[in-house]
Amino acid sequence: MYDDRPIAEADHDRWYSALLADENRWGWVVVEDDTPVGAGFLTDYRAHDRRAAFGLYLAEGAQRGRGVGRAALCLICEFAFDRLDLHKLIGEALSFNSGAIALYGRLGFVAEGDLRDQLLRDGQWVGVHLMALFEDGLAQLRANAADLRDLGRIA
């Protein structure tokens, strides 16, 4: 999200090796009907403070707008709160990313604040909108996502 330059294969390999070796980061491929359609992450895990941040990216085009992101984020939240016993899960979105902000809000994430002029993109300053879901929001998320109960699993 913070880097939109083309990524060289060697850089990508380095990033992937670091991800595998880092016990405070998790990464998953989002798979729909055996087709990889995106990736989800937990980062910045701090066991003592019981918090982490997530990232979620679907491939462009037809993969989006069909509920896959919502299902994937529900699975990430369940992993974060059930398996890692988090108190707080943080989501960050570029301020203009109304789709992501709406999705997080619908799942119970609340606004934490805005980082203004955080990135320079194509000569324009872009802000970052911070949102968080707290452990007491998990029950509501489960209720909101009851229709997804059997749709996915995290491995």
Ligand SMILES: CC(C)(COP(=O)(O)OP(=O)(O)OC[C@H]1O[C@@H](n2cnc3c(N)ncnc32)[C@H](O)[C@@H]1OP(=O)(O)O)[C@@H](O)C(=O)NCCC(=O)NCCS
């Ligand atoms: C943001 C993203 C993960 C959402 O996943 P998705 O599968 O497209 O979204 P869903 O179909 O699950 O939508 C669920 C909800 O999100 C919201 N939403 C998603 N995309 C939206 C859009 N383009 N505009 C407005 N609302 C949107 C809606 O509230 C929607 O609820 P509804 O189905 O009741 O209308 C996905 O579009 C994506 O990867 N985008 C590019 C990368 C990105 O922005 N990642 C987030 C980085 S912070």
